[in-house]
Amino acid sequence: MRQAKVIRNIALGIENLLLHKLRSFLTMLGIVFGVGSVIAMLSVGEGASKEALDQIRKLGSNNIIVSAIKSIDDEAASTTHSHMSIYGLTYEDHIRVVESFGTIRQTAPVKLIRKEGRLGERALELRIVGTTAEWFELVRRPILAGRVLLDSDVEDNLPVAVLTEFGARKLLAAESTIGQSLRIGGDYFEVVGIVKSESGQAGNIQVPDEQIDVYIPISVARTYFGDIMVRMTAGTREREMVELHQMIVQVGSIDDVEPTAKGIEDMLERFHKKKDYLVSVPLALLRQAEATKRTFNIVLGSIAGISLLVGGIGIMNIMLASVTERTQEIGIRRAIGAKRRQIVSQFLIETVVLSIVGGLIGIGLGVLVPFLVTYFAGMATVITVSSIVLPLVISFAVGIVFGLYPAVRAAKVDPIVALRHE
Amino acid sequence: MSAEAGSSCDGKIVQLEDARKIYQMGTQAVNALAGVTLSFKRGSFWAIMGPSGSGKSTMMNVLGCLDHLTSGRYILEGQDVSTLDDDSLSELRLRLFGFIFQSFNLIPQLTVQRNIELPLYYLGWDAHRSAERAKELAEEVGLGERLDHHPTELSGGQMQRVAIARALANEPEIIFADEPTGNLDTATGEQILRLLVELNEQGKTIIMVTHESHIASHAGHSLHMLDGRVERVEGDG
Numbered sequence: 126m127r128q129a130k131v132i133r134n135i136a137l138g139i140e141n142l143l144l145h146k147l148r149s150f151l152t153m154l155g156i157v158f159g160v161g162s163v164i165a166m167l168s169v170g171e172g173a174s175k176e177a178l179d180q181i182r183k184l185g186s187n188n189i190i191v192s193a194i195k196s197i198d199d200e201a202a203s204t205t206h207s208h209m210s211i212y213g214l215t216y217e218d219h220i221r222v223v224e225s226f227g228t229i230r231q232t233a234p235v236k237l238i239r240k241e242g243r244l245g246e247r248a249l250e251l252r253i254v255g256t257t258a259e260w261f262e263l264v265r266r267p268i269l270a271g272r273v274l275l276d277s278d279v280e281d282n283l284p285v286a287v288l289t290e291f292g293a294r295k296l297l298a299a300e301s302t303i304g305q306s307l308r309i310g311g312d313y314f315e316v317v318g319i320v321k322s323e324s325g326q327a328g329n330i331q332v333p334d335e336q337i338d339v340y341i342p343i344s345v346a347r348t349y350f351g352d353i354m355v356r357m358t359a360g361t362r363e364r365e366m367v368e369l370h371q372m373i374v375q376v377g378s379i380d381d382v383e384p385t386a387k388g389i390e391d392m393l394e395r396f397h398k399k400k401d402y403l404v405s406v407p408l409a410l411l412r413q414a415e416a417t418k419r420t421f422n423i424v425l426g427s428i429a430g431i432s433l434l435v436g437g438i439g440i441m442n443i444m445l446a447s448v449t450e451r452t453q454e455i456g457i458r459r460a461i462g463a464k465r466r467q468i469v470s471q472f473l474i475e476t477v478v479l480s481i482v483g484g485l486i487g488i489g490l491g492v493l494v495p496f497l498v499t500y501f502a503g504m505a506t507v508i509t510v511s512s513i514v515l516p517l518v519i520s521f522a523v524g525i526v527f528g529l530y531p532a533v534r535a536a537k538v539d540p541i542v543a544l545r546h547e
Numbered sequence: 548m549s550a551e552a553g554s555s556c557d558g559k560i561v562q563l564e565d566a567r568k569i570y571q572m573g574t575q576a577v578n579a580l581a582g583v584t585l586s587f588k589r590g591s592f593w594a595i596m597g598p599s600g601s602g603k604s605t606m607m608n609v610l611g612c613l614d615h616l617t618s619g620r621y622i623l624e625g626q627d628v629s630t631l632d633d634d635s636l637s638e639l640r641l642r643l644f645g646f647i648f649q650s651f652n653l654i655p656q657l658t659v660q661r662n663i664e665l666p667l668y669y670l671g672w673d674a675h676r677s678a679e680r681a682k683e684l685a686e687e688v689g690l691g692e693r694l695d696h697h698p699t700e701l702s703g704g705q706m707q708r709v710a711i712a713r714a715l716a717n718e719p720e721i722i723f724a725d726e727p728t729g730n731l732d733t734a735t736g737e738q739i740l741r742l743l744v745e746l747n748e749q750g751k752t753i754i755m756v757t758h759e760s761h762i763a764s765h766a767g768h769s770l771h772m773l774d775g776r777v778e779r780v781e782g783d784g
C-alpha cells in the first residue's frame with residue numbers, strides 16, 4: 126500500500142518531468158558528465174595503477190634485489206689504458222648474506238656473461254646468466270619445454286643450458302632443440318629447456334629476466350669463463366672483474382623484507398670500500414605505487430566532487446526557476462489540501478529522479494569511455510563495482526541536497542498570494 | 548447573534564466571532580476585517596457582496612481556512628479552528644471544502660482528468676478509483692468527452708465546469724466560490740450559477756463572492772460588506 130503510493134508519486138514526478146523533456150535533459154547534463162567523468166577517470170586511473178602494481182608484483186614482493194653497480198670513480202678510471210675495474214658483489218658476499226640472516230628463505234646469485242653463441246647455423250652474441258636452481262623458484266616463469274636448472278647441474282658442474290623465450294627466438298630454437306648442443310665461446314652446452322620470459326620495468330628496477338637469453342649453472346660459468354670480462358669499446362680494451370652481478374634474496378614473510386634489506390645494506394657497507402652495489406626492494410616500490418594511487422584517487426575524487434557540485438547547482442538553479450514558474454500550481458495544490466511536506470516531497474522526488482536518471486546515463490557514458498580507451502588506445506582500464514555504485518549514491522545525495530532548498534521554497538508558497546497572481 | 552462555542556446542534560456550520568484581520572503596511576494598519584460576527588446555517592447559499600477592497604476575499608480566505616485571523620474566533624462545525632496549525636488546516640480543506648475561483652485555477656500541464664483527480668490524490672485514493680470518480684464528475688458537469696484534454700483547449704465556461712467537478716471530488720461540506728462568473732459572459736455565467744444552485748439543492752453549503760446583484764439574487768441569502776464590516780444582511784441568517 127505504502128509502496129504503491131511511493132511508486133505512484135515517482136511516476137507522477139516522471140510524468141511531470143516528461144512535460145519538459147528538453148529542459149529536464151539539459152538539467153541532467155551536469156550530473157551526466159559529472160558521474161561519467163568520475164567513472165571514466167577512476168577506471169583509467171585504476172587500470173594504470175594496476176599495470177604498475179602488476180609489474181612490481183612480477184619482481185616479487187618478498188624479494189630483495191641486490192645489484193652490482195659500477196661506481197663513478199671506476200667509470201672514470203676505466204677510460205685510462207689497460208686499467209681493470211673491479212667491483213660488484215662477491216661470492217663471499219653471497220655466502221655471508223645467506224649465513225647472516227635467519228629471515229632469508231632462499232637466494233639466487235647471478236653472474237652475467239656476454240659471449241658469442243652458436244646453435245646450428247645461427248651465431249650471435251648471447252646474454253648469459255650463470256645462476257642456481259633457486260633462480261627458478263624466485264623468478265617463477267612457466268616452463269615452455271624441457272626443464273629448468275637443477276641443484277645437481279650446479280653441484281656436478283654440468284654444461285647444460287636453459288633458453289629463455291627471448292633467447293630461443295633469437296636462436297630460432299623450438300621444442301625440438303632440446304637435447305641439441307649450443308656452443309658458447311669455445312664450449313658446448315646441452316640445451317635442456319626453454320622458459321617463458323617477461324619484460325618490463327617497475328620504478329628503477331628491471332624485471333630480472335628482462336635481458337637474458339640463456340641460463341647456465343653458476344659453477345660452470347665460473348670455471349669455464351672466469352670472473353674477468355674483456356670488452357672492446359671504441360678501440361680501447363675494457364677489462365672488468367665482477368664476481369656476481371646480482372643477488373636475488375627472498376625472505377619468508379613480507380614483514381621481514383625491509384629489516385633484512387637494511388641488514389644487507391649495512392653488511393655490504395662494512396665489507397665494501399666503495400658503493401658498488403645497490404639494494405632495491407620491490408615492496409617499497411609497491412608501497413610507493415600504492416601511495417601514489419591514493420593521492421591520485423584523492424585528486425580524482427576532488428575533481429569529481431567539484432563536477433558533481435556544479436551539476437547539483439545546475440539542478441538547484443532549474444528547480445528554483447521551476448518553483449517560481451509553478452507558484453500558481455503550488456497554490457492550487459495547497460488550497461485543495463496538500464500539506465507542506467507533500468509539496469516538499471513532490472519537488473524533491475522530481476529532483477532526485479532527475480539526478481538519478483542523470484547518474485544512470487552518466488554511468489553508461491562512464492563505462493563506454495574506458496571501453497573506447499582500451500579499444501583504441503590499448504590502455505588498461507578497470508571498472509570496479511565501487512566506481513559505479515559510489516557515483517550513483519552520490520548523485521542520489523546530490524538530488525536530495527540540492528533539491529531540498531527549492532522544495533522547501535515551494536512548500537513556503539502562500540496559497541493566497543499564489544492564487545491572486547495571475 | 549450570540550453563538551455558544553462548540554454547539555453544533557443548532558445547524559450552524561460556520562461562525563465568526565469578532566473576527567479581525569489586520570494587515571500591517573509599514574506604519575499603516577489596514578483593517579481588512581474589522582470585527583465581523585456572523586453565522587451561516589448548514590445547507591444555505593450565501594452571496595457576499597460589497598465594493599472593491601471591502602474585505603470579501605479576505606473573509607473567504609479566512610472561512611476557507613487559507614488564512615489566519617489576527618484576532619477573534621472562527622468556529623467550523625462547532626470546533627474552534629482559529630488556533631490550528633498549518634497541517635490541520637490543510638486536512639480541513641481537504642476533507643470539508645471545495646474551492647472555485649474567478650480565474651478557474653486549473654493546472655495547465657495536467658489533463659482535465661488529472662485536474663479533477665487532484666483532491667483524490669491527496670486523499671490517498673488509488674489510481675483506478677480516482678479515474679472512475681473523475682469520469683463520473685466530468686459527466687455530471689457535462690464534460691465526459693473532454694477528460695484527456697488540457698485546460699488550454701477548453702472555453703472559459705468549460706474550464707469553470709472542470710473547476711467545479713474538481714471542487715466536488717472530495718464531496719465537500721462547503722463550496723467556496725470567489726466571483727465564479729467574473730470571467731464569463733452572462734449566458735455562461737448563468738449556466739455555472741445554475742450548477743451551483745443545483746448543488747445547493749442537493750444540500751451543499753455554498754459561500755459565493757460576487758459583484759453583481761443578479762448573480763446574488765440566485766442565492767438565498769446575501770451579506771453586504773463595507774470597509775471590513777458587515778453592513779447589512781438580506782435573507783434570514
Ligand SMILES: Nc1ncnc2c1ncn2[C@@H]1O[C@H](COP(=O)(O)OP(=O)(O)OP(=O)(O)O)[C@@H](O)[C@H]1O
Pocket residue numbers: 570571572577578579597598599600601602603604605606
Ligand atoms: N496581503 C495583503 N497585504 C496588505 N493588504 C491587503 C492584503 N490583502 C488584502 N489587503 C487589503 O485588505 C483590504 C481587503 O481586501 P480584499 O481582497 O478582501 O478585498 P475584496 O473585497 O476582495 O476586493 P475585490 O472586490 O477588489 O476583490 C484591501 O484594502 C486590501 O488592500
Ligand SMILES: [Mg+2]
Pocket residue numbers: 603604605
Ligand atoms: Mg476579492
